Amino acid sequence: MSTVIWQMQTDHVGILYLNRPYAANAFSTQLIEDFHHALDKIESHEDLRALIITGKGEKAFCAGADLKERQTMTEEEVVKTVRSIGGLVRRVEQLSVPTIAAINGAAFGGGLELSLACDIRIASDKAKMGLTETSLAIIPGAGGTQRLAKLIGLAKAKYYILTAKRFGSEEAQSIGLIEESVSPDELLNQAITLANQISANGPIGVRAAKQAIERGYERDIATGLEIERHYYLTTIPTEDRLEALQAFKDKRQPQFKGK
Known part of the structure; x- marks a missing residue:
């Protein structure tokens, strides 16, 4: 089964699922490849007017890099993979249609960076987030240092990145990182409602x-x-x-x- 599932929810609204719930929907090399294949179809879909990106399961939106896979890589392979994740995130950011990140669970590192490339972010009130790379002796490598600062301001971005702080959706909403926090059962329906509001416009x-x-x-x-x-x-x-x-x-x- 593909690690990324892409489908049309309505005539004009699509949903992309990260489909590795057994591995917290982490960015494996296979998931990156499958994500690019899905984007090929998304970019060429003439009727698509809004795209929702979310994760399968209730525990994780995307936990970032697959650290088990990362342990087996050479330094050169790590650099290549980080560049690949950054390119994927940038591709999401450059989609012509509006994108909504429905953060259904944990969104750390590259997972939160993926959501930062979306136009709108909403989250489950059970979700946990953070750019936690400094706790692993690295830094955000898929645009997090740049996009977070532009979104919430320089001082706050330094605070969250340098401390590697983990935080919930209530705090995320208070700093302007997400627009809405809803119950897990309501999250996807609320994302679809927002997408429908967008797709109804010209x-x-x-x-x-x-x-x-x-x-x-x-x-x-x-x-x-x-x-x-x-x-x-x-x-x-x-x-x-x-x-x-x-x-x-x-x-x-x-x-x-x-x-």
């Missing part, structure tokens, strides 16, 4: 908004406004924009086609 507009936010972030305001204008203009000549205006006139829900 897909061209949603993708353009994501790009405008990402590319304008940390730019000066003048540059950011030019980036916003560029992406706004891409939505003007679309059929979906005209459909939205007609639906408003007709007092009905618009039927977007992504055109």
Whole structure:
């Protein structure tokens, strides 16, 4: 069985499961390979408008690197594997469709780094998280030192990374790492609800908004406004924009086609 399962939940919402619950859904070389194969299909799926990423089982979203496998590697193999995980995480970050990390359990190291590459994070109220690499005498190697600082601020990122602190979803929400904390039984349904809210909007507009936010972030305001204008203009000549205006006139829900 594949270590990554990818399926469409509805016509426009997909779910990607990390499928190694017996190994805390850790990043093995096989899981990395299977994840890339799933992304090949996801990137080419024309009807996909939102993607949920979660883990199978209740104990772990992703515990990071597979340390048992890591023990058998040479230094060169370790470097190659860390680079491979970083490339995978970056690929998730660059998806054109919005992504939601549904953190169903433990998310440590590379697992939390994977969630940081998603656009929205929600978590089970039983989940535990942390960038704990310094406790293993290394540092986050899949973007954690950069993405966490941008998300929660420089001082807080140093606090959590340098102490290798583990924390729960309540604390994660208080520092802005996750947006919602729900019961384990409600997590996937809540992720699907959010994904459905996104997918009901104009897909061209949603993708353009994501790009405008990402590319304008940390730019000066003048540059950011030019980036916003560029992406706004891409939505003007679309059929979906005209459909939205007609639906408003007709007092009905618009039927977007992504055109």
